[in-house]
Amino acid sequence: MTFLLDRPLDLDRLVAAVSAPERGAVACFVGVVRDHDQGKPVRRLEYSAYGPMAEAECGRIVAEASARWTAEIALEHRVGMLEIGDAAVAIAAAAPHRDAAFAACRYVIEQVKRRVPIWKREYYADGTVGWVDPKKADRRTGEQADRRTGGQADGEAAPAESGSQNDWGV
Amino acid sequence: MTVSSDPTVSVRVLLFASYAEALGHASLTLMVPAPATVAALLRLVRARPGGELLPERPLCAVNLEQVRPDSPLQPGDEVAILPPLAGG
Numbered sequence: 001m002t003f004l005l006d007r008p009l010d011l012d013r014l015v016a017a018v019s020a021p022e023r024g025a026v027a028c029f030v031g032v033v034r035d036h037d038q039g040k041p042v043r044r045l046e047y048s049a050y051g052p053m054a055e056a057e058c059g060r061i062v063a064e065a066s067a068r069w070t071a072e073i074a075l076e077h078r079v080g081m082l083e084i085g086d087a088a089v090a091i092a093a094a095a096p097h098r099d100a101a102f103a104a105c106r107y108v109i110e111q112v113k114r115r116v117p118i119w120k121r122e123y124y125a126d127g128t129v130g131w132v133d134p135k136k137a138d139r140r141t142g143e144q145a146d147r148r149t150g151g152q153a154d155g156e157a158a159p160a161e162s163g164s165q166n167d168w169g170v
Numbered sequence: 171m172t173v174s175s176d177p178t179v180s181v182r183v184l185l186f187a188s189y190a191e192a193l194g195h196a197s198l199t200l201m202v203p204a205p206a207t208v209a210a211l212l213r214l215v216r217a218r219p220g221g222e223l224l225p226e227r228p229l230c231a232v233n234l235e236q237v238r239p240d241s242p243l244q245p246g247d248e249v250a251i252l253p254p255l256a257g258g
Contacts, residue, residue, distance in 0.1 A: 030258045039225030049257075050184065050186055050231075050250055050252065051232055052234055053234040053235075053250065054257075060227065077257060077258075089257070089258050091257075092186075109258060112257050113253070113257055113258040114255070115236075115253050116251070116255065117186070117231070117255060117257075118255065118258075119186060119187035119188075119253055119255070119256050119257075120256045121187070131187055131253065131256075132189040132256040133253075133254045133256065134255075134256050135254055136254075161236065
């Protein structure tokens with residue numbers, strides 16, 4: 001499977017790919033480009049990736065979730081320039097029952113955020129541009145907690161860079 | 171005096187996003203003196219113009235797998251230096 005796409009994501013296609021008569025539950029997650037970050041109006045987001053490693057890491061994450069919850073999982077992540085409202089990541093997880101489907105879906109999105117080498121560049125309404133550092137964002141406001149629940153997940157993701165003071169934003 | 175005693179290791183270094191911007195390159199080929207480790211390579215990269223903008227211990231991957239700074243390097247390894255991940 002190819003996990004990175006440079007064209008619009010299609011959740012219906014992912015749901016169809018994982019559906020089967022014995023799977024009574026399909027849980028889905030779609031991450032969407034938001035019109036603000038840290039209180040700054042955002043016009044668009046540009047996603048880039050270390051393609052071969054991102055593909056490999058997505059494959060490992062899907063395999064882990066499939067094995068742990070006996071689920072069938074489809075995952076796609078956009079790269080390139082996205083506009084507000086565009087789907088950046090889409091996941092469909094199918095299992096015989098809903099507990100496993102929800103758990104597998106949740107696991108996949110959290111691990112994607114922690115492990116897959118993808119970066120995003122924000123284009124702000126004021127014409128400036130900045131690289132997104134989710135860890136810094138969480139420390140400053142916690143605003144993104146809605147889409148990274150568990151909070152400490154990002155802290156565990158990369159202990160090696162916890163001392164980093166770099167800030168490339170605009 | 172034998173060729174096999176050459177202790178340096180040639181590796182391909184990939185830079186992404188903010189780090190590629192800081193160094194002005196998306197890839198470099200560097201010779202790392204023995205003992206060749208990820209940490210030794212990072213010192214070389216951070217000594218280059220713009221390299222001071224990188225943290226001391228950024229995330230690194232060798233041949234598509236995340237590694238620790240003390241990981242050894244082999245000739246021809248592909249070493250990726252990864253800015254904070256921001257997928258999803």
